[in-house]
Amino acid sequence: MKKSELLFAANYRYNFDRDMYVNFNAKKAFSLEFVDDRPEEDILRGIEEVPDDSGWKFYFNHPPSDGLKHVLIQDLEAA
Numbered sequence: 001m002k003k004s005e006l007l008f009a010a011n012y013r014y015n016f017d018r019d020m021y022v023n024f025n026a027k028k029a030f031s032l033e034f035v036d037d038r039p040e041e042d043i044l045r046g047i048e049e050v051p052d053d054s055g056w057k058f059y060f061n062h063p064p065s066d067g068l069k070h071v072l073i074q075d076l077e078a079a
Contacts, residue, residue, distance in 0.1 A: 003035050003043050010047045015079075022076060027051055029076065030059040037061055 004014075004021070007030065012021040019032040028051065035043060046059045056073050058064055064072065 003040055006040065006043055006047065007035070012047075015076075018072065018075065024076070024079075026057075027055065028057045028059070029072070031061065033061050034059045 007021045010023065011025065012023045012028075012030070014020075015022050015029075018029075021030045021032075021035060023029075028046065028049075030043070030046060046057075049057070051057060056069070056076065058069065058072070
């Protein structure tokens, strides 16, 4: 199974504006680069990770800055 198919099967949708796979219910987002660069096992671990209710969880190769997180969260919650 392709990595994108794993994400689609777990109710992630691709956000073309941000190049991310997003699951609004789980409040998790995977950057396209993360998905492309990581093995399927890393993607599955992220999908299966239980959210900690502290807000959005971002899976990026390099963690986004606090400013970028703020902008991403505003964009995602406005969608």
